[in-house]
Amino acid sequence: MTLQGVLEALVDPVRRSIVRQLAQAPGDMACGTFDISVSRSTGTHHFKVLRHAGVIRQYYVGTSRMNELRADDLTRRFPGLLAAVVSASSATES
Structure with missing residues (x-):
């Protein structure tokens, strides 16, 4: 996990939306339960980018x-980054 890799993954608004939904969910989520407005194959690509x-x-x-957000790993490696991304993503969705 590198900062550049994480930032490149989070540059896309669909992937930020996936991360926000996972961060706000009470638990892990199945791929088909996300509220994203892309085709299934495009969604698969976005999940792959986040996973890699x-x-x-x-x-x-x-x-x-x-899907499980690796929140603990991200927070330990890059303190404050996940909270900032989720907060910014939530603000733009409102």
């Missing part, structure tokens, strides 16, 4: 692909 940057972790529960 180390922002999320994905795992299966049955046939559902679950």
Whole structure:
């Protein structure tokens, strides 16, 4: 996980929206439950970018692909970054 990789992943508004939704969710979320306005294949690409940057972790529960925000890892590595991104993303969504 590098700062450049995380910032490049978070430059896209769809990916910031995914991160915001995960940060505000009570738990991990299945891919199909996100409120994003892109096609399924484009959504898959966005999740892949976030996963490769180390922002999320994905795992299966049955046939559902679950997404977990790596909040503790991000906060430990880059203090304040996740909170700033979520806050800014929430402000632009309002």
